[in-house]
Amino acid sequence: MKLSTKSTYGLRAMLAIAMKDKNTATSINDISGAEGISVAYLEQLLNRLRRHGLVESVRGPKGGYILSRRPSEITVADIVKTLEGNIYPVHCVSPKNGPLSACSRGASCVPKIVWHKLARAISDCLESITLEDLCAEAIRIKRRKS
Amino acid sequence: MKLSTKSTYGLRAMLAIAMKDKNTATSINDISGAEGISVAYLEQLLNRLRRHGLVESVRGPKGGYILSRRPSEITVADIVKTLEGNIYPVHCVSPKNGPLSACSRGASCVPKIVWHKLARAISDCLESITLEDLCAEAIRIKRRKS
């Protein structure tokens, strides 16, 4: 029941990009320096986020990444789903297994009730938090310090 | 963000034990046959559940396992915590890291807000479901079939 570093690093990277002016791209090098994550690993993560349409890249000098939607339109669930592959705690409740999520144990599988509830709880939680929320919190913390 | 088979198998085993009369022990062999899980692996899981006080063992012929508390007093969270080690999606929000869960990133770590909320959502969900609930559901399903 662990999230991998992909999600935690990915969220930190996305937050770093979101905190900048909309027109200013954030380079991997900047993120690496600020967050202490290796450049090569960040490349992998941001590439994935770009292919899933969460960020856009700007090449050349002064290049980097910008959000492809407004911070209020990007949820933590979007980021986690992209980087972990999916968000489901047990594969039998993944939508891939049909709309009624039938696994090999059939419809009378009682434990599946639990995993469905859990999947819903996780989904609801992560979908309720946007990058805008986190930016606001970051600004609040910064202000409190000064 | 995956639960291991330890949790899914473990819950099925616990449910099998809970479905039997309180005074009748359920052997690993029975569970293995009914659930299609290997005897050797079940031994590992039930041992852990016993050491954490969720089941008691009865040795010798007609032996097996019984619940050490009433089904209404055992939650899915108990089982998952025992078998996965803990229930926290990110180690930085584990209580081991102090009451305020300080990680190396300190108190001003904004992403931590997310992981705390997630940990709470998961915990609340799994703590709200008891073995009694699942037994009731199993009986309901069985009745519907006949």
Added chain:
DNA sequence: ATAATAGTTGACAAAAATAGTCAGGTATGA
């Protein structure tokens, strides 16, 4: 007693996932 049943324990091992690294490539602006 003793044989059969059934839990106890620790060590071992294959397979998969994680957490990166690395080399070489492409696009862009000064």
Added chain:
DNA sequence: TCATACCTGACTATTTTTGTCAACTATTAT
């Protein structure tokens, strides 16, 4: 045309998962 910075795929070490196996201990029926 050079420096910056993204792009891509392949590769690898480590850790976790998912078990297996062998030998042992306790209990009951005969």
